[in-house]
Amino acid sequence: xxxxxxxxxxxxxxxxxGLELIGKVPPTLHTPLMSGANxxxxxxxxxxxxxxxxxxxxxxxLVLGALSLGFALYNVIGGFLVTDRMLAxxxxxxxxx
Amino acid sequence: xxxxMDVFTGAIxxxxxxxxxxxxKGLSKVRSARGANGLAAxxxxxxxxxxxxxxxxxPIAWLWIAAGSAAGGLAGLVTARRxxxxxxxxxxxxxxxxxxxxxxxxxxxVALFDAGDADIVxxxxxxxxxxVGAITFSGSIVAMAKLQGWLDTPGWTQxxxxxxxxxxxxxxxxxxxxxxxxxxxxxxxxxLVGGSTLLGIGVxxxxxxxxxxxxxxxLNSYSGxxxxxxxxxxxxxxxxxxxxxxxxxGLILTQVMCTAMNRSLVSVLFGGALGASAGAVGGGGSExxxxxxxxxxxxxxxxxxxxxxxxxxxxxxxxxxxxxQHSLRELAKLLEAHGVEVSYxxxxxxxxxxxxxxxxxxxxDVPYEQLLEMDLVNPEFPRTDxxxxxxxxxxxNPQAKNDPTSPLYGMxxxxxxxxxxxFVVKRSLGAGYAGINNALFEMPxxxxxxxxxxxxxxxxxxxxxxxxxxxAKVAA
Numbered sequence: 001x002x003x004x005x006x007x008x009x010x011x012x013x014x015x016x017x018g019l020e021l022i023g024k025v026p027p028t029l030h031t032p033l034m035s036g037a038n039x040x041x042x043x044x045x046x047x048x049x050x051x052x053x054x055x056x057x058x059x060x061x062l063v064l065g066a067l068s069l070g071f072a073l074y075n076v077i078g079g080f081l082v083t084d085r086m087l088a089x090x091x092x093x094x095x096x097x
Numbered sequence: 098x099x100x101x102m103d104v105f106t107g108a109i110x111x112x113x114x115x116x117x118x119x120x121x122k123g124l125s126k127v128r129s130a131r132g133a134n135g136l137a138a139x140x141x142x143x144x145x146x147x148x149x150x151x152x153x154x155x156p157i158a159w160l161w162i163a164a165g166s167a168a169g170g171l172a173g174l175v176t177a178r179r180x181x182x183x184x185x186x187x188x189x190x191x192x193x194x195x196x197x198x199x200x201x202x203x204x205x206x207v208a209l210f211d212a213g214d215a216d217i218v219x220x221x222x223x224x225x226x227x228x229v230g231a232i233t234f235s236g237s238i239v240a241m242a243k244l245q246g247w248l249d250t251p252g253w254t255q256x257x258x259x260x261x262x263x264x265x266x267x268x269x270x271x272x273x274x275x276x277x278x279x280x281x282x283x284x285x286x287x288x289l290v291g292g293s294t295l296l297g298i299g300v301x302x303x304x305x306x307x308x309x310x311x312x313x314x315x316l317n318s319y320s321g322x323x324x325x326x327x328x329x330x331x332x333x334x335x336x337x338x339x340x341x342x343x344x345x346x347g348l349i350l351t352q353v354m355c356t357a358m359n360r361s362l363v364s365v366l367f368g369g370a371l372g373a374s375a376g377a378v379g380g381g382g383s384e385x386x387x388x389x390x391x392x393x394x395x396x397x398x399x400x401x402x403x404x405x406x407x408x409x410x411x412x413x414x415x416x417x418x419x420x421x422q423h424s425l426r427e428l429a430k431l432l433e434a435h436g437v438e439v440s441y442x443x444x445x446x447x448x449x450x451x452x453x454x455x456x457x458x459x460x461x462d463v464p465y466e467q468l469l470e471m472d473l474v475n476p477e478f479p480r481t482d483x484x485x486x487x488x489x490x491x492x493x494n495p496q497a498k499n500d501p502t503s504p505l506y507g508m509x510x511x512x513x514x515x516x517x518x519x520f521v522v523k524r525s526l527g528a529g530y531a532g533i534n535n536a537l538f539e540m541p542x543x544x545x546x547x548x549x550x551x552x553x554x555x556x557x558x559x560x561x562x563x564x565x566x567x568x569a570k571v572a573a
Contacts, residue, residue: 004218007329007337014325014338017118018345025125025353027445028465030452034314034354035189036124036134037346040117041320042196043141043339046148047203047327052161053152054211054331062157064206066165072199073169074176075192075320080138081177082188087131089459092466 032086039079045072102150109147110335116140117339121346127465144335182460183417186450190241190313193320197233200226200323205290207330212281220278222329227286228270228293229323235297236316240309243301244449254303260367266296300366308365310450314354315362318347357445359509386534387526393544395553398485398520399560405482405518407438409474411511412458414448415488415523421551422461425487428558429463435566440467442474442484442511444492471511478515486513486521486537487550494535504533519543522553 025033052065117140123133154162173192180188204226212220242248253259273288280286304312325340355362402408410429416422429439441463447454455468469477478484486493489511496503497510513519519542526538526545537543546553 003332007218007332007334010334010337011325011341014341015345017338018121018321018342018347019349021118021121021342022125022346022349022353025350026127027357027443027452027470028127028455028468029125029130030354030357031185031189031448031450031456032130032134032452033124034310034317034350034450034452035185035192036130036137037121037343037350038189038193038196038317038320039134040121040137040141040339041193041317041324041343041347042199043117043144043336043343044196044199044203044320044324044327045141045145046333046336047324047331048165048199049145049148049154049162050152050331050333051203051206051211052158052165053154054207055158055161057157058210061206061210062161064202064209066161066168068199068202068206069162069165070169070172071195071202073166074173075196075199076141077170077173078177078188079173079192080134080141081174082180082185082192083134084131085177086182086185086456086459087134089456089462090127090130090465091459091462092464 028090032083035079035086036083039076039083042072042075042079045069045076048072106147106151109143109150113140113144113147113335114338116143118342121342144339148333148335182457184245185453185456186309186313187241187244189450190237190244190309190316193313193317194234194237194241196320197230197237197316197323199230200320200327201230201234201290203327204230204330205286208277208281208286210282215281217278219330219332220281222326223281224274224277224289226323226326226330227289228274229319229326231290231293232297232300233316233319233323235294236301236312236319239298239301240312240316243306244309248302250303250305259299259303263296263299266292266299270296304365306449307446308358308360310446311351311354311358311360311362311365313450314347314351315366318344318351321345321347354451357451359445359507387538389539390526391544392547393520395546395548395556396560397544398546399557399564401483401518401520402432402437402485402557403435403561403564403566405432405437407481408432408483408485409440409442409469409478409481409513409516411442411444411484411486411489411493411513412447412454413444413487413489413492414454415490416550417448417454417457417488419488419550421487421549421554422457422463424551424554424558426458426461426463428554428561429467431558431561431566435561440469440474440477442471442513443468444471444489444511445509447489447492471509475512475515478512481516482518484513484516484519486519486523487554488522490523490535491533493537494533495540496533496536500536513537514540514542517542520546522546522548522550524549
């Protein structure tokens with residue numbers, strides 16, 4: 001199987017999986033779910049890292065890669081932490097702090 | 098690379114995908130949500146570690162990786178810690194825009210400096226990644242600016258002209274994308290970057306602030322697509338699968354948001370701002386429309402509460418702006434100690450994005466079982482003694498049910514007019530988000546308590562305490 005067709009299969013199956021993952025979401029979780037899903041979309045860090053690795057001694061490319069890594073990590077770290085901050089506040093009646 | 102190393106990094110990638118999927122799934126259940134968020138974070142960490150093991154960066158690369166990570170990570174940490182819960186919608190928009198920017202930068206970098214041995218698949222992927230990344234970035238930033246109140250909806254964006262402008266921009270992007278493989282680092286790239294950025298602004302700007310959650314959710318899906326496209330650019334299967342997963346899940350989430358807000362995606366994207374024209378006519382807090390307003394003091398309101406058996410609070414964004422959630426929680430506790438049955442009616446769009454009010458009340462330690470969804474609470478209003486509306490307006494407007502000429506007609510609302518007594522706590526008679534008068538305010542069972550939500554709630558607390566509420570139980 002060529003790399004392209006393999007990648008297209010991965011794309012297809014990943015999309016189908018994503019469609020199945022979110023079913024009925026209780027309204028309480030709408031905001032945290034959006035923020036959590038948003039953090040995961042920062043997975044682009046992987047592309048940024050690969051770009052830096054490819055850069056060799058090309059400084060412009062290194063700068064672009066580092067910038068991109070910074071933006072992606074801002075999305076990832078900020079997203080996961082703020083989601084955790086929200087979810088940590090949800091408690092049932094009688095739960096202690 | 099040795100065979101065993103390949104298997105090792107492959108196994109890490111697989112584990113990362115599995116954990117990511119479990120994480121997304123777990124995020125949609127209250128009990129598992131926090132753990133699931135952690136799981137997804139671990140998955141992300143695994144994916145990064147697996148990639149670093151695979152590519153073995155040289156010392157120079159490490160230096161730049163450290164610099165980028167430190168800057169982005171620290172900024173993320175500070176933002177996540179500092180941002181107030183009321184600002185959650187714009188924060189998600191900002192984070193999302195940065196994710197789009199990252200994909201855009203990767204694609205531009207490869208196009209400019211690394212396209213020598215790129216095949217047609219990589220070149221097409223670059224075009225897609227630039228296009229989606231730039232739209233995600235500029236669209237999210239516009240969404241953030243509108244939610245922050247830095248940007249209004251300009252009048253000209255409500256004319257049909259905007260469709261012409263956006264279609265022209267889309268055509269420009271398409272032409273640039275088609276030309277890009279022939280000259281990866283040249284003019285077509287910059288045309289595509291500029292065209293997509295403007296297109297992102299052009300499609301987001303006409304959409305009203307109230308519809309922004311749907312836009313953010315859709316843009317979040319786009320950033321998944323941008324990540325998957327970046328995966329094709331750099332040849333990472335893990336990135337493709339994760340990006341596709343987030344992109345598809347984001348589409349479902351967008352659908353969920355639309356359903357929660359009772360809007361269709363098409364009307365959000367192409368219908369212009371809801372009530373923008375009505376707002377222009379009746380805006381500016383005009384009080385001319387009301388004739389039969391009854392207002393009352395905190396004392397009268399407290400007496401009604403003291404005698405009630407069942408009280409429902411209807412919190413709106415105004416409550417959060419006044420930072421009155423904690424006072425509300427205290428009042429609810431006092432009433433509960435007095436034997437009153439207390440619950441909170443949460444409209445799907447209470448706050449500024451679906452689920453936002455739940456977060457804001459959770460911050461004030463309100464147990465989430467007391468937050469009742471609209472479908473559950475509406476049948477309960479006829480047997481409710483006192484309803485207190487705090488900083489909510491359009492979502493309790495009975496005209497949405499019984500006035501076909503109202504711009505709100507058809508929107509599901511909380512039927513508080515069914516309750517025996519309604520108190521509306523409000524600073525003035527200014528119009529709500531949709532810019533129209535509220536028939537509830539003039540109904541015979543309604544009384545307005547004018548003032549800042551926090552001040553009124555604190556007033557109610559001291560009135561109730563002076564009536565001896567709460568003390569009796571302690572003595573007994």
